């Protein structure tokens with residue numbers, strides 16, 4: 316468990332590194348393999364003070380099972396996602412500015428560039444508005460992502476939640492989500508954008524997921 320907490324504390328530094336978070340906002344969690352548990356950032360801890368001690372082990376309802384620190388206020392949300400989506404091993408959450416601007420606007424990011432087809436396999440969807448703190452957000456995330464290939468969802472008037480097989484995969488999706496949110500925004504400032512045709516999206520997604528990179 317100590318190793319997992321150490322690794323998760325280190326992974327949190329990717330969020331400020333990529334400019335995805337302000338102050339103490341944002342969090343990442345990881346499922347504890349083989350257990351009905353997850354590890355998540357403690358509530359309100361600044362990123363430059365984040366050590367393994369500030370990672371709280373919780374049950375999948377978001378209640379701390381060890382230590383004295385209160386878990387992130389999003390813990391119940393993360394826990395719901397792990398319960399609803401057994402294939403998920405990591406969840407990340409940010410209010411990264413470009414992606415959150417789309418979430419406020421309430422419009423899915425259309426799949427208009429090859430990198431989006433690669434990573435997201437289509438549009439990045441909008442999830443419903445829900446108040447923070449209970450399972451409503453988690454339900455909205457799971458129900459939206461189950462209908463899309465995207466590992467990222469833009470929760471209306473709130474921010475980005477991403478999933479992955481690992482916490483690292485979830486962070487990558489959060490980084491790429493902000494990147495495409497910015498680029499598509501810039502493209503739209505130049506004029507109309509045209510979504511890729513479904514066959515091209517299919518071919519790009521298949522190549523990227525199955526062929527691209529080192530095997």
Ligand SMILES: [Zn+2]
Pocket residue numbers: 341408409410473474
């Ligand atoms: Zn939030």
